[in-house]
Amino acid sequence: MKCVDDFRLRLGRHELVPIMIGGMGVDISTADLALVAARLGGVGHISDAMVPTISDRRYNTKYVKDKLKLYKYNVANADKSDVQFDLALLAEATETHVRHTMEAKRGDGMILINCMEKLTMNAPKETLRVRLRSALDAGIDGITLAAGLHLGSFALIEDHPRFRDAQLGIIVSSLRALQLFIKKSARTNRLPDYVVVEGPLAGGHLGFGMDWAEYDLATIVAEIQAWLTAEKLDIPLIPAGGIFTGGDATAFLEQGAAAVQVATRFTVAKECGLPDDVKQEYFKASEDDIEVNGISPTGYPMRMLKGSPAIGDGIRPNCEAYGYILDANGHCQYIDAYNREVAAHPTEKKIKVPDKTCLCTHMRNFDLWTCGHYTYRLKDTSARLADGCYALLTAEHIFNDYRFSKGNTLAQSSEVTAS
Numbered sequence: 405m406k407c408v409d410d411f412r413l414r415l416g417r418h419e420l421v422p423i424m425i426g427g428m429g430v431d432i433s434t435a436d437l438a439l440v441a442a443r444l445g446g447v448g449h450i451s452d453a454m455v456p457t458i459s460d461r462r463y464n465t466k467y468v469k470d471k472l473k474l475y476k477y478n479v480a481n482a483d484k485s486d487v488q489f490d491l492a493l494l495a496e497a498t499e500t501h502v503r504h505t506m507e508a509k510r511g512d513g514m515i516l517i518n519c520m521e522k523l524t525m526n527a528p529k530e531t532l533r534v535r536l537r538s539a540l541d542a543g544i545d546g547i548t549l550a551a552g553l554h555l556g557s558f559a560l561i562e563d564h565p566r567f568r569d570a571q572l573g574i575i576v577s578s579l580r581a582l583q584l585f586i587k588k589s590a591r592t593n594r595l596p597d598y599v600v601v602e603g604p605l606a607g608g609h610l611g612f613g614m615d616w617a618e619y620d621l622a623t624i625v626a627e628i629q630a631w632l633t634a635e636k637l638d639i640p641l642i643p644a645g646g647i648f649t650g651g652d653a654t655a656f657l658e659q660g661a662a663a664v665q666v667a668t669r670f671t672v673a674k675e676c677g678l679p680d681d682v683k684q685e686y687f688k689a690s691e692d693d694i695e696v697n698g699i700s701p702t703g704y705p706m707r708m709l710k711g712s713p714a715i716g717d718g719i720r721p722n723c724e725a726y727g728y729i730l731d732a733n734g735h736c737q738y739i740d741a742y743n744r745e746v747a748a749h750p751t752e753k754k755i756k757v758p759d760k761t762c763l764c765t766h767m768r769n770f771d772l773w774t775c776g777h778y779t780y781r782l783k784d785t786s787a788r789l790a791d792g793c794y795a796l797l798t799a800e801h802i803f804n805d806y807r808f809s810k811g812n813t814l815a816q817s818s819e820v821t822a823s
C-alpha cells in the first residue's frame with residue numbers, strides 16, 4: 405500500500421513532498437506554520453489578508469492605529485468611500501511580512517502567499533497590484549490567487565521581473581472558472597504553474613452556492629483533469645477540501661493529482677495562529693456544531709462553527725481601521741445590514757445583526773471560527789489531558805502523519821505534545 409511520501413510534486417526546479425498547507429487568513433496560517441512545511445520539504449502558505457494587522461501584531465508597526473487616526477472623522481458616517489489604503493504603506497506591510505518569513509526559511513520546501521482577491525479594499529485593482537508586486541519584491545517563492553479570482557491578475561504583474569520565475573497558482577472550484585482564467589490570461593502568454601481545485605468541504609469561503617452539498621471534489625478534479633488532457637495542457641492539479649488522512653491524500657495522488665492542499669488538520673497545531681482556547685473549540689466540535697452560512701459580506705458562503713461570537717454580533721463597522729471588504733465604491737454588505745438594524749431599533753444600545761457580519765473585525769479578533777467540514781474529526785487526532793482539554797499537536801506531527809500514514813489511520817495520539 406502506498407503513502408504520500410511515495411510521490412513527489414514538481415514545481416519549477418523544485419521537487420517537493422506533495423503536501424501543501426493552505427493559506428488561512430487572518431494570520432491563522434502563520435509564518436511559523438508555513439516554515440514547518442518548508443523545512444520538511446513541502447509547501448506552506450502565509451496569507452496576505454489584512455497584512456497591516458499582521459505586521460502590527462508581529463513586527464511592532466502601527467499601520468492600523470495610524471489609519472484609524474487619519475479617518476477618525478468618518479467613523480459615524482455611513483459613506484465609507486473616503487477611506488482609502490495608502491499604497492506605499494500597504495507595500496511596506498506586505499514586504500515586512502514576506503521578508504521576515506523568507507529570511508527564516510530553512511529546508512528544501514517552498515513558501516507561497518495566499519492572496520484573497522475578494523479583498524477589494526476600496527480600490528480593487530490598485531491594492532491587488534501592490535499586494536502581488538510587493539510579495540514578489542520581498543522574495544516570496546510564489547503566489548496562490550485565491551477566492552474571488554480576479555481574471556486580470558496576471559496582467560497586473562506581467563512586467564514584474566519575477567513574473568516568469570515565481571510560481572503562480574490559482575484556486576478554482578469548477579472547470580469553468582479555470583477555463584475563464586486561462587482565456588483571460590492568454591495574452592500574458594503564461595499558464596498557472598499549479599491549480600488548486602477546492603471542493604465544497606473546505607474551510608473559509610466556498611466557491612459554491614448554498615447548494616454546495618451537491619458537489620463532490622473527486623468529480624470536479626476528474627473533470628478538470630480530462631479537460632487538461634484533451635487540451636494537452638500539463639498543469640499540476642492540487643485537490644483541497646476534506647482530505648483528512650494520509651489515505652485520503654494518497655487516493656488523490658494515485659488518481660494523478662500532483663499534490664494535496666490541506667488546512668483543517670493544522671488549525672489545532674501549536675504553530676497555528678488561532679488562540680489556544682479557540683483551538684479547543686475546534687477540537688470539541690461535533691458535526692452539528694458546524695454550518696455553512698451567508699453572513700460573510702463578500703457574498704460567498706462560508707463554513708464556520710455555529711458558536712462563533714461573530715454570528716449575530718452588531719458591532720459598529722470598523723472600516724476606518726480595516727476596510728478590506730469595501731468595494732470600489734466604498735460599500736460593504738455589513739454596513740447596509742448594520743444601518744438597517746440601527747434604524748429599526750433606535751433606542752437599543754447593543755443591536756444584533758443576524759444576516760451579515762463585520763468580517764474584518766471578527767477575523768482580526770479570532771471571533772469568526774471558520775473551519776473545514778471535518779473539523780468534528782479533530783478530536784480523533786489528539787488525546788485528552790487531565791484538565792479535559794485536548795493536547796495540541798505540532799505541525800510536524802500532523803505533516804508527517806499525512807506524509808507517512810497508510811490507509812485511513814491517524815497517527816497515535818501518544819505522539820502529541822501537551823499545550
Ligand SMILES: Cc1cc2nc3c(=O)[nH]c(=O)nc-3n(C[C@H](O)[C@H](O)[C@H](O)COP(=O)(O)O)c2cc1C
Pocket residue numbers: 425426427428429430432451453518520550551575602605606607608609644645646647665666667668669671774775776777778
Ligand atoms: C481556518 C481556515 C481559514 C481559511 N482561510 C482561507 C483563506 O484565507 N484563503 C483561502 O484561499 N482559503 C482559506 N481556507 C481554505 C484552505 O486554504 C484549504 O484550501 C481548505 O480548507 C482545505 O480543506 P481542509 O481544511 O478540509 O483540509 C481556510 C481554511 C481554514 C480551515
